[in-house]
Amino acid sequence: MSPVASDFVPFTLQANSGLDDYLKANERWRSDMQNEHPSLFTLNGQGQDPHTLFIGCSDSRYNENVVGVLPGEVFTYKNIANRVNVDDLTCLATLEFAINVLKVNKVIICGHTDCGGIKTCLKNQRDDLPGLQCSHLYQYLGDIEDLKHENKALLNTPEYQNDLEKQSRLLSILNVKKQYQRLLTNETVQNALANKSIETYGLLYNVHSGKVEKIEV
Ligand SMILES: [Zn+2]
Incomplete structure (x- = not known):
């Protein structure tokens, strides 16, 4: 450089x-x-007592630090396109550990703008992924592909049609809503909500401005 x-x-x-x-x-x-x-470090050396579980996309441009927290405050689960796959052992174990063991009182799903997983599907580039090297990624992105098809009519309205950035932002928001609904089907989350021991939020991080906004989930 x-x-x-x-x-x-x-x-x-x-x-x-x-x-x-x-x-x-x-x-x-x-x-x-x-x-x-x-x-x-003295505090962290005594153990962790996080208040929040942060579920975000693995994208390198953001993490829980966008709300200015320090190590020890937030338990984090990141994956491509901030998915809550309630059939996935990693996801299930993360929810159980954060909610039942660490006793976090907030669970946040934070998506972001300009998500590569979402744009790959919007640009119909999923089929262009090198098959042998990315077969799992292809399979994984099927969920986002489904989301795109479920919202085809809206994406093709004049407001969004031919505007990739607008479509991408819309799908990022709709993806947070979809993953949030999945979160609510999880037994660990349902029990914690029934006990009023957690609050749940949907957020969107803007990679262009650093701003976090609330998503009505
Ligand atoms: Zn992403």
Whole structure:
């Protein structure tokens, strides 16, 4: 990367960073954290007591830190397109551990704009994925493909037709709603809601502005 280009890139590490760079970056981060929050590592060393389960997309541009939290506050589950697959063991175990063991009192599904999984389906590029190398990804994205077909009429209205960014944002919102409805079918979540021990929210993160907005789920 040229010096000029690097001036515009605020990232800590790059594609050519090696292990030493990671370790040095960790030392700087650790030192900064200790200066800014002197009690943090002592507190975290005593165990975790998160208040929130954050379910988001694996996209590199956002995570629970978009609400300014520190390590120890949020238990996180990220996957492609922030799916809540209630037949998936990882998802089921995550919900049970966060709600029944860690006793979080908030569960958030946070989707985002410009989601690659959603755009791949919207641009009909799912079929172009290299079959042998991405057969699981193809299968996985079937859920988003279904979502697209379920909302075909709306996507083809004048407001959205021929506007990929608008369609993509709409589908990101509809995906949060769909995954939220799935969350509500989970027994662990149902029990916690019945006990009033959790609140559940749907959110959308805007990668262009950093803003988080509420989704009416
Ligand atoms: Zn995404």
